[in-house]
Amino acid sequence: MDLNYGAEYDDFRKDVQAFCKEYQGVSFKSESNDNEMSDALSGSSVNKKAAKEVTRSEWQKILIEKGFIARAIPKEYGGYGGETDIIKSRIIATEFSKAKVPGGMGGQGIDMLVPTLLEWGTEEQKQQYIRPTLHGEMIWCQGYSEPNAGSDLASLQTKAELIDGNWVINGQKIWTSTAQYSQMMFCLVRTEPEASKHAGISFILIPMETPGIEIRPLVDMTLKAGFNEVFFDDVTVPEENIVAKRGEGWSVANSVLGHERGSLADPNATMNRLNTLINMMKEQTIDGRRLIDIPSYRDRLMQVQGKVMASQAHSLRLLSSKINPGQNVKLGGMIQKLVGTELRHELEGLAIDVLGEIGTLYEDSPYLKEDGSFQFTYMYFLGLIIGGGTNQIQKNIISERGLGMPKEPKVTEAS
């Protein structure tokens, strides 16, 4: 066990700290696609009074230049051109979080499309898409799920036919977040209707301005977060917008899917939320008694704290396994989505319970605590328990791939 990162990293941390000091209080000129609850989700508190204003895109460029994001992406595609270094990533995350300096943009373009193109894309595709994506100038949405292809994603039916050198796409996608702000979509479509379920899928890039695309907002139970349905009616894009070969779409999608699953419930964000909850329990009272002095609340808090501590330590172990190749924590990575989303949902539910009737308030009230984010996040994480491969599907994966248990016998006909 060695929790020190070494001198090189100590120096790096100092650089990051200096940067954070310089940019402390930075804020963004208002752009549209900010989610008002994103801070609650990431567990951080909002820095509302800002000193410096930059655009999101400017900020991206500053961060790339410093190597704080897009670190391992070649310079020619707009990245920093360095080596992957997850310890540095962690130091950056930690120090930015401490100083309340905003990190780089996330989103499906940067998190999923860029690594996909780096692995599967043609030189032209890399040249064309990566730089504007990294700079926040090209926003992407993901077209995977369909109304009848959720847990069973591979049964998707949106069709693309190659007609006169163009893909002509018809069908429907659902759960497409940020569709309304996106310039582009990466999309799974069925191009080989004769092939088997998994082998008939291709991965295609679609400009969202293309005629024939209709976006309908999909309101969810929080009445806030922005999912959409996207309809395609003879949407036509050039043949070269395919990534990898025809029928390789399933492999393309799977090569980065694991990444998304792990990132749905960041243990550090959970720890921040726990601290927010603890502080609130010290401040709020019932009949003059502090919430934290009510033993049954406190016992539940301690139970949740135990789980949060375990999760956080576990994330360190996973980090370690990435930089120490001998360390095998295969199962340890697989459980992250299941354990993390359930824990976060539980934590937010506890916050609601200790607040009692105040905990039921929503949207707008002088009595709201943390902007009512506990209710929002309680529901949002129930959504994440369901989304990104429901936790039932996760249990299938853990038992089959993690524990080597047999698959369920296949059923060919619908019962």
Added chain:
Amino acid sequence: MDLNYGAEYDDFRKDVQAFCKEYQGVSFKSESNDNEMSDALSGSSVNKKAAKEVTRSEWQKILIEKGFIARAIPKEYGGYGGETDIIKSRIIATEFSKAKVPGGMGGQGIDMLVPTLLEWGTEEQKQQYIRPTLHGEMIWCQGYSEPNAGSDLASLQTKAELIDGNWVINGQKIWTSTAQYSQMMFCLVRTEPEASKHAGISFILIPMETPGIEIRPLVDMTLKAGFNEVFFDDVTVPEENIVAKRGEGWSVANSVLGHERGSLADPNATMNRLNTLINMMKEQTIDGRRLIDIPSYRDRLMQVQGKVMASQAHSLRLLSSKINPGQNVKLGGMIQKLVGTELRHELEGLAIDVLGEIGTLYEDSPYLKEDGSFQFTYMYFLGLIIGGGTNQIQKNIISERGLGMPKEPKVTEAS
């Protein structure tokens, strides 16, 4: 809602009370097949100082004569010859329990074989077996499960062939409680190897003295309760020992199986155990603090109490549904085994936890509380969660028969 039983029953209750007063302090001349933990299981406290002594069999006859047991069984077979009246049964149970007067014998002969014979038996079988069984002179054990036929009972392989007017039986049974004390076994055997799984089974009565039977005690995790394995090597019994027709054994068994499942966790016994636990938590201390004054223990106690109260009220509703034919509580009956065994296991686990290190003591120690029965019962009810159709099987039944959900698609080949 009407919780009164009416004047007739008030009178009956007085009769029962008078009887209980007369026999208060009755105890049994020692016979062998008492389970030392049976009181903990039934939730009652043991009446150790006894005034009157009778044999088990004498006591059975007294109770039958009064109509307190075997009430609806015809006189000609040794019963009381009255009508089924579950309110009277409940009054008897309540008053006997209050006065700590022992009830009638249970066991698989009286609870399962007698109703089976009444429904399916020939006149000769009824004449021959019911009376001695009711009188406690003929003890029965049940030969159903086999090592490879547990949850999937219908796949049982113990074979009976009809040779020269005799059934010749070979095979093995497991989980046979009281086999070592029994005069008789009722047994499911495969008589029609060509028929389908369920249609190939017959129900046969086997005297335990028959040569070729070997009983091996099966020690369980409590190291106490008495299960056995029973081996059959050319065990030969007369052709007329079959109940109903060849191949009807599955139907015969199922006609009384539901009864056993419901009786595995009596809510009144659970309530008695809860009261035992509460009293103990008032008496025992940690660093001078009463256990019941430790808020996190108390909160768990209150949670369990809520469940126990719900179970007890539910049992009244089930009772009501039996005497008021219009009342439909189909699902209500199905859940009893699942809910009851889990609750009891949880309750006993709570008792162990509040006792802490004292709760880990077992078998013999001056510090044992309630004879160490919490540990015993904690394990025993884990056994019941598994036995009598595991709680996973129960959930299948509840979802399929109770909620009308589809069966899992059948798989014909082993994977």
Added chain:
Amino acid sequence: MFFGLSEEQEQFHDYVKKFLTDNVTVDEIRKIASGEDVALQQEIYGGLINLGINALLVPEEHGGLGADLLSAVAVAQGLGAGVGPIPFAGAYVMAPIALNLAGSEAQKKKYLSQIVSNETKFGVGLSEYVAAREDAGIDLSGDKANGKALFVIDGDEADYFLLANKGGVLFLVDAKDQGVEVTKLTSVDKTRSYLELTLKNVIAEVLPESEKNPEIAKKVLDAGRIIFAADSLGASESMIEKAVSYAKERKQFNRVIGSFQAVKHMCAEMASDLEPCYAMLWQAAHSFDHSPEEARLQACQAKSHISEVAKMVSKKATEVHGGMGFTDLLGLHYWFKRIGLNRQLLGGPELIREEAAEIQGFNQ
């Protein structure tokens, strides 16, 4: 001996459930929750008033139906099942019970008959009596009330508010009194009203028996808790029904998802935990009228236990619906939120379990 809802109570329940199923589709709930269609809400309200839910608990001598609490439970189960967007627990259960138990003869005569005629509506605010949050709390001196009452229920069109001070003295204030300032609070459950009252030197009309007997306020509280438990039970029942029927239709992997053991077992677990709650709830309501010595404990345990079961159901039923459960399309979340609000009203499970222990003398 009969343990259960009487035929009449069953009918009441079925009528309410059916009325809401027929008249209040998810689209309509959505309009009501967003405040878009107030007329519709009034229409539904009127329909249920026609059934007599307002007169249910008013004694016959004051023109009511003189029914017992179990009848109100039957109605509340139906309201929960259909997320009925109308006042009930406060206006038509707690208020008439309080007036009947604690009011003077003159007060009873005046107000109870007005409840029956629906001329006068009561909002109810006992939150500070149960557990005061923030700087809330009401000071009652003589016939003047000052302070703040949070989480007043059923108060949207109230003519009077029934309130209590910390000592359990019940009193009425006139909504038109100049010193009464009303602020709307928004909860997750927008099908029901939620108010904050600020009282400045407001005339308080005390219900005199409550001054003499502090048990009366507790009794009113018991009734409210039993009704919210009934509401959550009804909502849970609907969520399970919806989950089971969705699972029988939705196909994935060439099978209806209801044929997967994981989905079946989730449904079985919900049903198994909910099923005993019916009897628990009915027994509590029955005891309220017929075995008062058992009623307080049963009311506390019913509220806390059913709240816990309902929370589990609201999560699992949503999960069974997959992504559709998370959207607004099926509107499943209205039931989820109804259960969420009921859980906290008049005390969350932990606080009520503390009370349950106290009732039994377990707290030193």
Added chain:
Amino acid sequence: MFFGLSEEQEQFHDYVKKFLTDNVTVDEIRKIASGEDVALQQEIYGGLINLGINALLVPEEHGGLGADLLSAVAVAQGLGAGVGPIPFAGAYVMAPIALNLAGSEAQKKKYLSQIVSNETKFGVGLSEYVAAREDAGIDLSGDKANGKALFVIDGDEADYFLLANKGGVLFLVDAKDQGVEVTKLTSVDKTRSYLELTLKNVIAEVLPESEKNPEIAKKVLDAGRIIFAADSLGASESMIEKAVSYAKERKQFNRVIGSFQAVKHMCAEMASDLEPCYAMLWQAAHSFDHSPEEARLQACQAKSHISEVAKMVSKKATEVHGGMGFTDLLGLHYWFKRIGLNRQLLGGPELIREEAAEIQGFNQ
């Protein structure tokens, strides 16, 4: 940066686990638990002493290996995995740590080297310090101790007992002292020793630093709790392994039961809850040596959280085994009982969570 067991620690762990798997079959555990084969137990004990588990935590200057607590955790995981029927947590973790932190130079010199040579064995009884049950408790006046210590661990062949009074003063008593009366207690877990001591005017050899610094007793307690958590984690790991492999072999309904979603999900739930416990445990052990300011909270949380997870695992793994899980045939219950005893030793989860809150200043 490396988060995990070092290669050497892994080897220690694997050696212990393998040694027990190879040498201690279920039949042998059964004989040891029933007291039938004491020689076998001695042989196993000897084998593990040969590995040096006794010398592990003794500083090098006293002839020991001078290893850190994480190394002891590696051993304890292995012992839990194989229900190792030998003394460890008390004799070779808590005793050397107590002696090293609280002993005088003379005491260290004398006793620590005797631990290394295994001439002297220590039983440990801190139960009364943690939470006194019944009329237990030790009164220490000058160099005389009186009273009763329950649940002394590792004491079967002890030459000395390490005890504490309520104030956390640690002291040794000689097992041969006439005033020491030893009674065996039987717990569910018969693979480990459990004693009651009655002390009448017994000579108490105080470890002097513990008088000056009450934090030392807490530190000894932390170490013990971390070790019992490690033992439960190892036992849980084995139970999951056994459940998974049983489910892959056992057939019902023409399928291996491990292909049923219900069984698969039970296994996935066990594995998912256990997996983060490794890191939690290792971090606590690491902090014990390297970040003492974080160690107490981490030790408390590791003990209570892992105890809860292990309880769940012990139930579900037994259920996956069906009837066979309930019998003595596979001996699965030895792991079940090991987890059951560990859970209560040095404080059950609720009591320890109270402490965890206190450490953070959450209790008023």
